[in-house]
Each structure stands twice: as C-alpha cells, then as structure tokens.
Amino acid sequence: MHIVVLAKVVPDYEVPAGDFELTNSRAHARYKRMMGLYDENAIESGVQLKEKYSSSLTIVSYGIKGDIQILRKAVAMGGEKLSLVVGNSDDPHIIAANLKMAIDKLEDVDLVLAGQQSADMDRGIVHGMLAEMLGFTFIPQVAKIEQDGDQWKVIQNTESGSSELKCGGKAVLSITSVPENVPRIPVVRSIFAAKKKPVDTLSEIEGDAMLIDEVLVNIPKMESVCEFLPAEDDMAETAKILLSKLREERLI
Amino acid sequence: MGRIPYWNINLGILIDAFAVPMIVIFVYGMYGHWKRIRQGKVRINPDLSKSAGKIGPVYIYALLTKGILGTRIYKKIYTGVAHGGLFWGMVILLLGTILVFLNVLFGLPVFRGGFNRWFMSFALDLAGIAVICGILFFLFRRLVFPPERLTEPKARTGFSPIVLLLGVVILTGFVVEGGRIACNGIDNGSFIGNYLSMMFGKTDAWLTVHRYMWWIHGLLALGFLAYIPYSPLVHLVLVPVNAALADPMPGTKMGLIDFSSFEDEESEEMPVLGAATLADFSQKRLLDYSTCLWCGRCHEVCPAAQTGKPLSPKGVIITLAESLQDGHVEDDSLIDSLTSEALFCCTTCAACMEACPALINQPKTIMKFRQNLVMERSEIPEMMGKANSSLELRGHPFFGTGAGPRDWCKDLNVPVFEEGKTEYLLWIGCSVTYEERAQQIAGSMVKILSHAGTSFGILEDFRCTGDPAKQMGNEFLFAELAQQNIEDFSDMGIKKIITMCPHCYNSFTRHYPKLGGNYQVIPHSLFLKSLLKAGRLRLNRESKTICYHDPCYLGRRNAIYDEPRDVVNSMGKLVEMARNRNESFCCGGGGGNYWAEEVGTRINQVRAKEALDTGADFIATSCPFCLLMLTDGAKKFTEDQKIFDIAELVALQLEER
Ligand code: SF4
Numbered sequence: 076m077h078i079v080v081l082a083k084v085v086p087d088y089e090v091p092a093g094d095f096e097l098t099n100s101r102a103h104a105r106y107k108r109m110m111g112l113y114d115e116n117a118i119e120s121g122v123q124l125k126e127k128y129s130s131s132l133t134i135v136s137y138g139i140k141g142d143i144q145i146l147r148k149a150v151a152m153g154g155e156k157l158s159l160v161v162g163n164s165d166d167p168h169i170i171a172a173n174l175k176m177a178i179d180k181l182e183d184v185d186l187v188l189a190g191q192q193s194a195d196m197d198r199g200i201v202h203g204m205l206a207e208m209l210g211f212t213f214i215p216q217v218a219k220i221e222q223d224g225d226q227w228k229v230i231q232n233t234e235s236g237s238s239e240l241k242c243g244g245k246a247v248l249s250i251t252s253v254p255e256n257v258p259r260i261p262v263v264r265s266i267f268a269a270k271k272k273p274v275d276t277l278s279e280i281e282g283d284a285m286l287i288d289e290v291l292v293n294i295p296k297m298e299s300v301c302e303f304l305p306a307e308d309d310m311a312e313t314a315k316i317l318l319s320k321l322r323e324e325r326l327i
Numbered sequence: 328m329g330r331i332p333y334w335n336i337n338l339g340i341l342i343d344a345f346a347v348p349m350i351v352i353f354v355y356g357m358y359g360h361w362k363r364i365r366q367g368k369v370r371i372n373p374d375l376s377k378s379a380g381k382i383g384p385v386y387i388y389a390l391l392t393k394g395i396l397g398t399r400i401y402k403k404i405y406t407g408v409a410h411g412g413l414f415w416g417m418v419i420l421l422l423g424t425i426l427v428f429l430n431v432l433f434g435l436p437v438f439r440g441g442f443n444r445w446f447m448s449f450a451l452d453l454a455g456i457a458v459i460c461g462i463l464f465f466l467f468r469r470l471v472f473p474p475e476r477l478t479e480p481k482a483r484t485g486f487s488p489i490v491l492l493l494g495v496v497i498l499t500g501f502v503v504e505g506g507r508i509a510c511n512g513i514d515n516g517s518f519i520g521n522y523l524s525m526m527f528g529k530t531d532a533w534l535t536v537h538r539y540m541w542w543i544h545g546l547l548a549l550g551f552l553a554y555i556p557y558s559p560l561v562h563l564v565l566v567p568v569n570a571a572l573a574d575p576m577p578g579t580k581m582g583l584i585d586f587s588s589f590e591d592e593e594s595e596e597m598p599v600l601g602a603a604t605l606a607d608f609s610q611k612r613l614l615d616y617s618t619c620l621w622c623g624r625c626h627e628v629c630p631a632a633q634t635g636k637p638l639s640p641k642g643v644i645i646t647l648a649e650s651l652q653d654g655h656v657e658d659d660s661l662i663d664s665l666t667s668e669a670l671f672c673c674t675t676c677a678a679c680m681e682a683c684p685a686l687i688n689q690p691k692t693i694m695k696f697r698q699n700l701v702m703e704r705s706e707i708p709e710m711m712g713k714a715n716s717s718l719e720l721r722g723h724p725f726f727g728t729g730a731g732p733r734d735w736c737k738d739l740n741v742p743v744f745e746e747g748k749t750e751y752l753l754w755i756g757c758s759v760t761y762e763e764r765a766q767q768i769a770g771s772m773v774k775i776l777s778h779a780g781t782s783f784g785i786l787e788d789f790r791c792t793g794d795p796a797k798q799m800g801n802e803f804l805f806a807e808l809a810q811q812n813i814e815d816f817s818d819m820g821i822k823k824i825i826t827m828c829p830h831c832y833n834s835f836t837r838h839y840p841k842l843g844g845n846y847q848v849i850p851h852s853l854f855l856k857s858l859l860k861a862g863r864l865r866l867n868r869e870s871k872t873i874c875y876h877d878p879c880y881l882g883r884r885n886a887i888y889d890e891p892r893d894v895v896n897s898m899g900k901l902v903e904m905a906r907n908r909n910e911s912f913c914c915g916g917g918g919g920n921y922w923a924e925e926v927g928t929r930i931n932q933v934r935a936k937e938a939l940d941t942g943a944d945f946i947a948t949s950c951p952f953c954l955l956m957l958t959d960g961a962k963k964f965t966e967d968q969k970i971f972d973i974a975e976l977v978a979l980q981l982e983e984r
C-alpha cells in the first residue's frame with residue numbers, strides 16, 4: 076500500500092495578535108515558515124497507518140524550494156520521500172491540479188491524506204478538488220482510519236458529532252485534529268536520516284485558475300473583555316450563570 | 328590490677344587468625360559492589376582537571392566534610408545526633424580494638440595511666456553507650472514510628488538484622504568487661520563495666536561466663552564486620568567514596584552529546600541518547616545507586632512527590648539500585664517501569680540533590696531517562712511536546728501566546744546592541760518576550776539601566792537560549808539553538824550579558840562554554856546589587872515587608888542567595904518563608920513543567936500559599952518563570968497582585984524618588 080500525505084508550508088499561524096502584519100494581503104514575510112497545523116496531524120495519521128500496515132509513505136507538497144528544509148520534518152516523522160511541486164499560486168484549482176500531477180507520477184497511490192484546512196488561507200477545499208480530479212472518494216474531517224478487509228473504515232468528526240463510514244477503493248481523506256494524532260517529535264536518528272532521503276522537485280504545470288478576484292483581505296482586531304464570575308461559593312450556580320451568559324451572547 | 332589482654336582466655340591470639348577470613352569475606356563483598364559499578368559506561372569521574380582541593384578525581388573537601396563528617400546528616404538534628412553517636416561510637420570502638428591488637432602484637436602501652444583510664448576505659452564505654460542509643464533510636468524509628476520518607480514508596484529491609492547484630496556485639500562487650508571487673512576489681516574509667524560488675528557480684532562462675540562471652544563477642548564482632556558489604560551498612564564505605572567523586576558544582580551538569588555519528592546512517596558507533604538501561608549510565612551513576620541509603624530525604628523535599636505526582640526521586644534511585652543488585656543491567660523495560668509520566672514530573676529543582684546525605688545526583692538520572700524518551704522514543708507529554716515544537720519552529724516555546732514580542736518596548740526607547748559601542752547585551756529571553764506579565768520585567772530593567780547610565784542594548788530579533796528544550800530532554804534541539812546563538816553572538820561581538828531569567832543565566836554559564844560560547848554573564852539581581860553598591864541607583868526605602876522566593880536555578884543551582892536579598896533589603900524589610908535559600912521549595916515551573924498539566928496538588932499554589940502566609944506586603948522573586956507560576960498560584964488565595972520581580976520593585980522605588 077502506498078500512502079501520500081499532502082503537506083503545505085505556511086507562515087507562522089500563531090503570530091500573536093499584537094504583532095500581526097499583512098503585506099500584499101498576506102502574512103508579512105518576516106514570519107517564520109512552518110508546516111500547516113492540520114497537516115502535521117495528517118502526517119502523524121499517515122505514519123501510524125504506515126507502521127500498522129507496513130505501507131510506504133510519500134510526502135507531497137506544492138510550494139517554494141525553500142520549503143524543502145521545513146518539509147524534511149515531515150520526512151523525519153516517518154515519510155520515505157518527498158515530492159515538491161515548485162510554485163506559488165494561491166488558487167486552489169491550480170494547487171489541486173499540480174498535486175494531482177505529482178500523485179499521478181507516483182503511479183501506485185492508494186490513499187491520500189491531507190490536513191482538513193491549511194493554516195494560511197483556511198479554505199479547506201483543495202483536497203476535495205483533488206479527489207474529484209483523481210477520481211478518488213473524498214471524506215472530510217476524518218479522525219480515525221482503519222483497514223477493514225479491502226475497505227477503509229473511518230470515523231468522521233464534525234461539529235454535530237461523529238459518524239463511522241466505510242469506503243472502498245482509493246480515497247482522499249482530510250484529517251482533523253484529535254488526541255490520537257498529536258504529531259510526534261521526530262527522533263534524532265530520523266532527523267539525520269531525513270536529510271538523506273530523496274527529494275523530487277517537479278516544475279509546476281499550468282492549471283485553470285478559478286474565476287475569483289481577491290478584492291480585500293481584512294483581519295479583525297482582537298478585543299477581549301473580561302468578566303469574572305464568583306467561583307468560590309457555589310460552583311454549580313457559577314456554571315449556570317456562565318451558561319446563561321454564553322447563551323445571551325449567542326456564543327453557544 | 329592493670330588490664331591484661333587475653334586474661335582468662337586460652338589461645339586468645341586465635342581471634343587474630345579468625346580476622347583473616349573476615350577480611351576475605353569483607354573484601355569479596357566490596358568486590359561485588361565494584362564489579363556491579365564497573366558495568367557503567369565510563370570510568371568514574373574521568374575529569375582529572377586540577378583544581379584546588381582536588382587530588383586526581385577525589386574532591387578532598389567533600390570527602391572530609393560530606394563523606395566522613397557527614398555534615399548533611401545533621402540537617403535533621405535528632406537523626407543527625409543519633410547517626411553521629413552510632414558512627415563515631417563505632418569508630419572509637421574500632422580504634423580501641425585496633426589498639427588492643429597493637430598492644431598484643433607489639434606491646435603498645437595503651438593500658439597504662441591516664442590513656443587507659445580516659446580512652447581505653449571511659450571513652451570506649453561512652454562510645455558503646457552512644458552506639459546503643461543510636462541503635463535504639465533507629466530501630467524505634469524504623470519499626471515503630473517510621474516517617475513517611477522511610478516507607479514511601481518502599482521501605483528498606485535488611486537494616487534491622489545488622490543493627491541488632493551490632494547491638495549484641497556491644498552488649499556482649501559490656502558483659503565481658505563487667506565479668507572481667509567482677510573478677511579483677513574496679514577499673515577506673517570503665518563506668519559501665521564497674522556498674523555491671525557490681526550487679527553481677529563476685530562469684531567464680533563469672534570466670535566461665537567471661538571466657539565464653541569473650542569468644543562470642545569477638546566472633547560476633549568479626550562476623551559483623553564481614554557482613555557489612557552485604558548489608559545496608561555498606562554505606563559506611565560507599566558514602567565517603569561517592570562524596571569524594573561527586574562534582575561539587577551545585578545542581579546538575581548534563582554533559583555534551585556528540586551528534587556527529589548520526590550523520591553516518593551506517594555507523595555502528597551511534598550512541599544511545601540519554602539512558603534506557605542501567606548499562607547506559609556512567610560508573611559514577613551506578614555508584615550513586617549502590618550508595619543510596621533509602622533514607623527518603625529526597626522524597627521529602629521533592630515538590631513532585633510532595634504534591635501527589637507519580638514521581639519520587641527515592642523511588643527512582645531505589646528501583647535502579649535493586650535492578651543493579653539483581654544484575655538487570657541490560658533490561659530496557661526499566662524506563663517503562665519508572666513510567667514517562669513520572670519522569671516528566673521532575674522540575675529539575677535539585678532539592679533532592681541538596682538534601683541527599685549520600686551526594687547522589689537524582690536529577691541527572693531522571694534527565695538521562697528523559698533524553699532517551701524524547702530523542703529516541705519521541706515520548707513527551709502533549710503540552711511539553713507543543714512547547715518543544717514551538718521552540719523548533721519559532722525559536723521560542725510560548726505557543727498560543729497573545730503577547731507580541733514587540734509589545735513590551737512599544738513606549739520605551741530601548742537601544743539595540745551595537746558592536747564596539749554597547750557594553751552589555753540585555754538578554755530578554757523567551758518568557759519575558761512572549762508572556763504579557765513577564766514583559767513588565769524587561770520594561771523595568773530598561774528603565775533601571777537607563778536611569779543608572781549603563782551602556783546596554785537588546786537584540787533586534789527575539790530568541791531563547793534553548794534551555795526549555797534541554798530541560799525537557801531535547802538536548803539536540805538545545806544544541807542547535809545554542810550553536811546558532813553562539814555564532815550570532817560572536818558575529819555581534821557580544822562579551823557581557825545581563826540576564827533576567829536564571830534559566831538563561833544557567834545555560835549561558837554552564838552549557839554554552841562547552842559549545843564554545845564564553846561570556847561574562849551577570850544575573851540581573853547581581854547587577855542591581857552592584858549598581859546600588861556603586862551608588863548609581865538610590866531607592867526609596869519603605870516600611871513595607873517583602874518576602875523573597877529563591878528561584879531554584881539561581882539559588883540551589885548557582886548558589887546566589889544573598890545579592891537578591893540585599894536588593895530587597897534596600898527597598899523594605901525582608902521576611903523569609905520557612906523554606907528558603909537552599910531549602911527553598913520550587914515554584915513548579917522548572918523542567919519544562921511550566922507547560923505541564925499537573926496531577927495532584929499544584930506546586931505553584933503550595934509555594935504561593937507559603938509566601939502569602941508570611942503576611943508580607945510584596946512577594947519578590949528574580950525569575951520570570953517563578954513570577955508567572957507564583958502569580959498564577961496566588962490567584963487561588965487572593966485577588967491582590969502581590970508577586971513581583973525584584974526589577975519591578977526597584978523600578979517602582981526609582982519612580983517614587
Ligand atoms: S529535581 Fe526536584 S522535582 Fe526533580 S526529583 Fe529532585 S526534588 Fe523532585
């Protein structure tokens with residue numbers, strides 16, 4: 076079995092609000108670049124599957140050459156090789172087409188895992204488009220994957236609950252974050268080994284851009300107002316007050 | 328009549344012959360310990376560098392004070408006195424016995440005049456009484472009212488038989504003495520012997536009793552000595568040796584790991600990172616485990632053990648001691664039996680080291696296991712793992728922080744370090760950069776240094792020394808961050824650094840030099856003291872009381888106790904918590920536990936309560952992690968903001984001038 080995990084390198088998704096700055100509607104270039112938040116969960120899920128089913132695991136990314144250094148962490152976590160399509164488009168359709176091209180080149184891919192959304196654009200649509208292009212089944216927000224005969228049994232976590240699904244054939248699964256797929260810290264041996272593992276750098280192909288123009292990017296200012304509820308006397312009462320206040324604010 | 332050795336005994340000289348097999352059994356027992364210890368990785372203390380009071384690998388001062396005089400034992404006064412009576416009583420009795428042998432063999436005149444009366448009679452009786460009192464104290468305490476530290480997590484067996492045997496040796500010795508005096512008349516100075524002889528009365532039966540008792544006493548004494556290496560009393564030999572070889576630098580020094588062999592994947596020489604089995608430890612560590620007294624003093628002072636966490640330093644050391652004794656040197660299930668959950672509870676506060684009368688380095692053992700868990704097995708608690716990843720990705724461990732690194736200096740005119748122009752680098756450090764409350768320390772220091780006219784500057788970018796990675800066991804990440812800093816510092820021509828965080832100070836002074844970074848590093852408390860002393864700062868002294876909390880990495884790790892107190896005293900009246908200076912209790916944030924989800928009672932709440940209970944107007948500290956932990960801990964008890972860094976207090980007093 077051959078598993079592909081899609082990983083995307085993004086600007087630091089945790090820049091403190093007070094320090095955040097945009098240039099050309101994107102995070103300022105001075106911020107550190109790192110692997111997307113959910114992508115690390117996807118890699119961890121991929122590595123666990125690889126260990127459980129003795130599969131092979133390839134990391135595929137679309138980005139700039141400088142990302143290789145950062146993507147090596149994914150390899151150190153358990154990937155065997157890295158395939159990078161060099162390009163800098165933000166268009167989801169173009170990205171999906173390029174990822175498809177890289178996956179087609181690998182020929183024997185059975186399962187594609189991806190973080191449920193990137194940590195820069197947060198759109199969560201590339202993997203759906205990719206599945207469509209590849210002709211694979213697509214299941215979003217997957218928390219757990221198991222092989223069940225020649226099918227995949229997956230647990231899908233959504234805001235309203237979870238469902239257990241089965242699918243046969245090849246699939247693209249977008250991975251959500253759960254305690255079971257907290258990304259591992261690569262062990263030192265693997266960090267050194269990752270430096271020697273093969274990297275395929277592919278030139279991007281042209282794809283059809285979507286008919287969307289970005290007019291304005293707006294980051295809301297964070298404001299916090301604190302209200303302290305008395306917590307000493309009766310905790311149950313405090314919890315009730317908290318609940319009613321959250322309802323009043325329509326936060327729950 | 329003067330005392331005649333071997334009086335009433337036929338062929339008494341045979342006792343000397345019996346001493347020979349005793350010595351063989353004794354030496355064989357000690358050889359067993361040596362063989363076990365030799366299974367460690369490197370020979371004991373290969374550091375033969377010359378320093379004052381050191382001969383080869385032996386630290387003479389430590390040997391004499393902590394090893395032989397057992398100074399740490401007396402920190403617990405009752406136990407100390409009982410131990411002192413037992414130990415020094417035995418030493419005097421042994422000396423007396425040796426003098427008897429010398430008298431028999433070479434006619435040394437020890438049974439004459441004042442020496443006989445005051446040493447051979449009075450002092451030996453007194454020594455015997457001291458030993459008996461010591462034995463009774465220890466038996467009573469171990470068997471009747473054992474303190475928790477002796478029984479938790481496990482009590483030692485094998486102590487009572489040898490102590491009872493010693494008691495019998497002493498008592499039979501008194502009976503022999505009483506019998507002799509009963510037959511020969513009063514012996515001036517032998518107050519116990521004279522008393523017993525009066526009780527026995529003068530009958531011929533005492534000639535027979537004396538003869539049998541003499542042999543029983545002699546043979547039991549030899550048996551006792553031969554039994555020592557096989558019993559817990561082997562610490563009589565091992566503690567002095569362990570003390571002599573223990574590095575006197577306070578706190579744990581973790582050696583460098585050479586990662587270069589990992590470049591070659593095929594290399595057979597790849598070292599085990601940290602330790603997973605006993606065989607991965609050095610001989611000195613195995614000596615530590617063999618030496619452990621199971622006294623539990625480490626357990627009693629350990630913030631983790633005392634707040635219901637699964638870690639007990641005593642538990643760790645005795646598990647290793649038993650494993651070593653059982654020959655399980657290659658057993659890699661050891662680390663699992665200790666559990667990673669427990670090993671990550673250690674705050675690396677070094678309280679256990681400070682309390683240990685056998686000079687055992689418990690945190691180093693724990694850290695070695697941690698290194699293995701993190702760097703070989705990728706096992707780390709989730710929050711610490713996130714901090715670790717953040718360090719790797721962003722160069723600081725404060726993931727999810729709301730505070731921007733430039734927030735604290737927005738309204739301040741903070742100079743940037745300029746090569747050749749600026750004297751001191753004011754090192755901000757990660758917590759002060761990224762934690763909103765701790766940022767106020769930096770603002771205060773900038774005000775103070777500007778006020779005092781100090782030539783200082785900060786770095787343009789913000790970074791961490793890598794200390795949190797080291798504390799969490801990720802030596803590799805620490806080395807990467809430290810090397811980068813060292814390269815940059817040398818490009819910038821940085822030579823003098825003022826730190827606000829004792830963890831940074833500790834890293835710069837203890838770990839960076841080994842990687843090639845040598846600087847003059849001054850903790851801010853010392854710098855403030857020097858500014859006050861030089862008259863460059865004058866503070867408004869108030870009648871307020873200020874309680875000072877010793878940060879573990881400034882106090883126990885670097886023995887800096889007085890200077891922060893002097894600074895506090897220049898602003899108000901210093902009050903102390905019961906646990907202070909080298910006995911201070913940790914804030915709970917060390918060892919990466921700032922990012923821990925604590926089980927049991929929260930350490931910071933315990934310490935904050937101790938500080939608040941002093942009733943002081945302010946609680947001062949000189950570590951941003953302590954500030955954050957105690958501020959959080961105090962929230963359980965008060966809404967007032969009472970915890971401050973000493974720099975904040977100094978800046979406040981400056982403003983009021
Ligand atoms: S260093 Fe501190 S926390 Fe760690 S075992 Fe020793 S006393 Fe306990």
Ligand code: SF4
Binds near residue numbers: 623679687
């Ligand atoms: S490690 Fe030291 S303090 Fe702890 S039980 Fe052993 S001898 Fe006592």
